[in-house]
Amino acid sequence: MITALNMTVPLKQDPESLEKLQQLKAAFADHIQPAIDAVLRKSKIVHFARVLVIHDKFLQVITEFDGDPMEYTEFFRRELPAVFKPIFELAEGAPDWDDLNNQDTFFEASKGLNVTALGRSTDGRPDQGWLFSYFDKSVREIEEALAGGGSGALITAEPTDASGSTVANAPAGPASPQLADG
Amino acid sequence: MASSPQVDTTGLQAIVLGNVAGCPLVRHIVLAVPEPEALRRFVASLYPFLRFGSNLPAEGEKAVINLSLAAPALKQVLPVDVYAKLETAFRDPPDAERLGDAGASAASSWWEGQFTGDEVGAFVHLFATDDSALEAATAQVVQAATDAGIPELHPRAGGGRLDARYLAPGPVGKGARLHFGYVDGLSNAKVAWDGAPSDVRPVDPRAVVLGYNCDSFPCAPARDPAAVLFRDSSYLAFRWIYQDVAAFERFLTEKGPPLFPAMAPAVAREMLAAKLMGRWRDGTPLALSPDAPAPERGDEAFTFASDPIGLACPVSAHIRVMNPKGERLSGMAATTGIPQVVRRGMPYGPELAGDRDDGVDRGVLGMFVCASIREQFMRLAAWATRNNFSDVFPAHGKDQDTLIGNRAVPGATRTFAIPSAGGTGRVDALPDFLRTKGTQYLMLMSRRAMQQVCGLD
Known part of the structure; x- marks a missing residue:
């Protein structure tokens, strides 16, 4: 289940905030990017991520990741407060960071800033909109396939067999204790 | 990490402290959202009979009564800015999708279609030693609600309440058996109210009661003065589960x-x-x-x-x-750790005789006590x-x-x-x-x- 986050933050337009925005943009490559990179790498669930500023009016954090947005936002609140604090301090209408720096309000704020993509979700989640993914595999699945482990296949038929039968599967050797009653 | 606090348990409701001992019968009475003054009158009349500070009936009593309020009721009596500090997951209707309640478990089918969650103002939880004590406590609660003008909501299509009772006792010294035949109560870790978590009492009190917000146990309200107001209160996720x-x-x-x-x-x-x-x-x-x-x-x-x-x-x-x-937890879970909740629950409905479904409703009425619905209950779900x-x-x-x-x-x-x-x-x-x-x-x-x-x- 790959989830898209399209967090779109309207930016304050007063001179002081715009000046801070320029500072953030200038510091991004050397200071912010490495911090985010390290955390994303550690998470092992993020496929892609990027941060955009649109005409100094909006800041976007766009990522595609495995799993649930609730866990994802909490992970980043805990791991990257030094990144999100200055971002939310530039956000129009955002609560003070001291109020926001809490798993509950941070998730709600992030959810409120997420823009649902156009189109229809391909996995039954209406708040997701359309997300195309060629592999539709988790980062771990891709990593294992590239390493030669797992099934080794990145593109497979839908795995779920809803036939109701119980089947044998004995990858560990010939002495499997189980069954084939299907 | 800040050290675990020592909690004064004298102000905690009984079911926060443990399953109510010696009371094998349980009834949950559901009440509608009251007007502010009606809620105050109702709570005032019930308050002397609510059990705090112990999970045993008071001396000479045969029942324990606890009261929990839903967000719509609290909204009636709290200042707007204080209400806004409560956890959003509590203030919002349960997010069935995030709880994994799809298909036949979808929220549209909850409460047998008799009401929706936003119509609920309060649950009164009754624990009794025997049927007569249960009926006496019920009459007391219903009278208090009637006097205050608060309607009762009946979650069963036939008009019934949510009653539960233990099935056959388990092995000597163990809990009773649940419908699937497992002995209950063994995985329910104890809370270290003295502020010294140990192997015997491993659960940090900050996972159970509000007012001690920190990075390891985040909760809302996070900051004073609302955090002080609700200190030692708990959120409760109530689940009606058919088995x-x-x-x-x-x-x-x-x-x-x-x-x-x-x-x-x-x-x-x-x-x-x-x-x-x-x-x-x-x-x-x-x-x-x-x-x-x-x-x-x-x-x-x-x-x-x-x-x-x-x-x-x-x-x-x-x-x-x-x-x-x-x-070994991975990714985000390695950062957030294992959520802890305190479970209280009891089976409802008769034991199934034989192995063919008889169409009778049976299962468990589960209560999950925590300091953060989102961080603990929803994460486990x-x-x-x-x-x-x-x-x-x-x-x-x-x-x-x-x-x-x-x-x-x-x-x-x-x-x-x-x-x-x-x-x-x-x-x-x-x-x-x-x-x-x-x-x-x-x-x-x-x-x-x-x-x-x-x-x-």
Whole structure:
């Protein structure tokens, strides 16, 4: 289940905030990017991520990741407060960071800033909109396939067999204790 | 990490402190959202009979009464800015999608269609020693509600209430048995109210009561003055869960013997039941005794650290998903840790006679006490829905808790892998054993919070 986050933050337009925005943009490559990179790498669930500023009016954090947005936002609140604090301090209408720096309000704020993509979700989640993914595999699945482990296949038929039968599967050797009653 | 606080338990409601001892009968009375003054009148009349500071009935009493309020009721009596500091997950209706309540468990079917969660103002929880004590307490509560002008809501299509009672007692010294035949109460860790978590009392009080917000135990209200107001109160997730006992027993009969062909069929059934739960039905943890029940070891501490692939206890077995002690967590879970909630619950409905469904409603009324609905209760529900919090699971992360997973969740597998030294047995079509019939988020206020919020002298 790959989830898209399209967090779109309207930016304050007063001179002081715009000046801070320029500072953030200038510091991004050397200071912010490495911090985010390290955390994303550690998470092992993020496929892609990027941060955009649109005409100094909006800041976007766009990522595609495995799993649930609730866990994802909490992970980043805990791991990257030094990144999100200055971002939310530039956000129009955002609560003070001291109020926001809490798993509950941070998730709600992030959810409120997420823009649902156009189109229809391909996995039954209406708040997701359309997300195309060629592999539709988790980062771990891709990593294992590239390493030669797992099934080794990145593109497979839908795995779920809803036939109701119980089947044998004995990858560990010939002495499997189980069954084939299907 | 800040040290664990010492909590004054004298102001905590009984069910926060433990299952109510000596009271095998339970009734939950659901009340509508009252007008502010009606709520104050109702709480004032019930307050002298509410049990704080002990999970035993008061001396000479045969019943315990606790009261929890839903967000719409609190909204009536709290200043807007204080109400806004309560956890959003509490203020909002339960998010069925994030709880894994899909298909027949969808929120649209909850409460047998008699009402919706936003119509609920309060639950009154009654615990009684016998039927006459239960009826007497019920009459007392109903009179108080009637006098205050608060209508009762009946969650059953036939107009009934939510009643529960223990089934047959379990083994000596253990809890009673639940509908699927497992002994109850063994995995319910105790809270270290003295501020010194230990092997015997491992749960930090900050996981249970509000007012001690910190990075490791985040909760809302996070900051004063609202945090002080609600200190030592708890959130409560109430779940009405139907258990399909016939389907469960049929599953054991059909799948047990072929999965474990070297065993006699009756033993194979029990082995499969143990693999689903992570404990034998008498309570013995598979982690301690994987080959046969050993009830004398049921209370011993254990972890899954020495069983990384699930040879003793499958990685998706229920107790291992809910509390993967000693398991190496991955990704986000490694940062957030294992959520802790305190469970109180009791079975409802008669035991199924035989193995054919009789159409009677039966299951469990579960109460999950915590300091953060989102961080604890919802996170555990997410883990049950998708086993993706450790590298012990398949990389796709789509397997589910074997017992409580909802197979109608989009993308979920129905696979249950049972590794053994000789290979991996596998079930490819796990059925749904449970169905959610209702979920309500409530607050169990401390004595002091109730006094202040409801204007009691």
